[in-house]
Amino acid sequence: MKEQKIIAKIISDAEEKALATVAGAERRAENIIAEARAAAARSREEQLALLSARHAETLRRREINARLDCNKLTLSARREVIDAVFDGALQKLCALPEAEYAAFIGKLLSKHAEGGETVVLSFRCGCREKIAALPVIKEKNLTVSKEYGKFSGGAVLVGGGYDKNLTFEALIESAREEKQAEVVAALFG
Numbered sequence: 433m434k435e436q437k438i439i440a441k442i443i444s445d446a447e448e449k450a451l452a453t454v455a456g457a458e459r460r461a462e463n464i465i466a467e468a469r470a471a472a473a474r475s476r477e478e479q480l481a482l483l484s485a486r487h488a489e490t491l492r493r494r495e496i497n498a499r500l501d502c503n504k505l506t507l508s509a510r511r512e513v514i515d516a517v518f519d520g521a522l523q524k525l526c527a528l529p530e531a532e533y534a535a536f537i538g539k540l541l542s543k544h545a546e547g548g549e550t551v552v553l554s555f556r557c558g559c560r561e562k563i564a565a566l567p568v569i570k571e572k573n574l575t576v577s578k579e580y581g582k583f584s585g586g587a588v589l590v591g592g593g594y595d596k597n598l599t600f601e602a603l604i605e606s607a608r609e610e611k612q613a614e615v616v617a618a619l620f621g
Contacts (some may be wrong), residue, residue: 510620517615519607525600526556526585534562537587540598547572549591552601555580563587 506613528536541551553560563569564576574589581588585600 438559504528510616513619514612514615517619521607522584522600522604525604526554528561530559533557533561533585533597534566537563538566538568540587541566541568541572541589544596544598545574545589546591548574549589549596550575550577552577552579552588553580554583554585556585560584568598 525536537553545551549564549572551569553563553576557563557580560576561600568574569576577590581599582599583599586603587598589596589598
């Protein structure tokens with residue numbers, strides 16, 4: 433009988449120990465699950481914060497790109513307006529009445545001709561005879577070419593080894609370089 437009590441005691445102790453081990457394992461499992469949930473919550477919060485920061489950065493970049501695109505469009509529109517101003521000036525020069533056109537060419541020749549050059553006029557010039565009759569032609573011993581140049585208006589002086597570009601396109605381009613800042617200030621200032 434003593435043996436039976438010892439066996440019962442061993443079994444009872446083993447059952448208690450098993451219950452204690454199971455209870456301990458369950459507590460550890462609950463702790464591990466709680467820690468995993470807490471880590472998952474922290475990770476979720478970190479990911480949300482990171483996502484929020486990325487979202488804010490994406491919005492900031494898109495705003496910057498939108499501003500740049502807007503500035504590009506504004507600059508392009510301003511360029512078009514400035515181009516239209518100078519193109520309009522070229523068209524007005526080319527459309528001068530014959531008497532004014534000839535007088536303008538005469539002033540250009542007086543200022544730029546050195547003497548002995550050939551004057552090549554624009555293919556659009558309809559007042560070749562008026563220009564050939566200008567006093568500056570005789571004074572500076574200039575010759576008016578019978579051939580016309582392929583430019584909108586004005587003239588080209590052809591001399592011994594050099595050409596002087598007095599075309600309206602060249603004059604407008606020169607004026608553009610000198611006066612563009614003033615035009616921009618007047619239009620957009």
